[in-house]
Amino acid sequence: MTLGLLLAALGTIGFSLAENQMQVSLAVFVMFLAQAAGWPSMIRLVAVWATPVQAGRVWGILSTSSRVGVLLVTWGLAEYVAADSVGWRGLVRMMALVTLPLAAVYALL
Structure with missing residues (x-):
């Protein structure tokens, strides 16, 4: 999980700094x-915490919550970018800077 978060942060920073299509493609590949x-x-996690009967419901909740989270963040951040206080590149860098401490926390767990 720690490596995944670090890669996500690096890909996000790369995306915010990209100056051409190749750099954008590489950054998006790293993020995905x-x-x-x-x-x-x-x-x-689901295999350990949920019984086989509960697994389908748990997967449904996890999948739905991840999509709802993306939707809510997209709406909220779109308003922030529209205000043009830091621009989209600055906002993307801020997201990466939030991800890096999360990776450190996971590394310590």
Whole structure:
């Protein structure tokens, strides 16, 4: 999980600094690779914490909550970018700076 968060932060920073399509593509690839790292952890978590009868419901809740979270953050951050206080690149860098301490916390657990 720690490596996934670090990769996500690095990809996000790379995306905010990208100056051409190749750099954007590489940064997005790194971000998607990092996001994919979270699913094996979730599979293990559900297998340990939920009974086979509960597993479907738990997966439904996890999947729905991740999509709802993305939707809410998108709406909120769109308003922030529209206010043009830091621009989209600054906002993306701020998200990366929030992710780095989370990776440190996971590393210590």
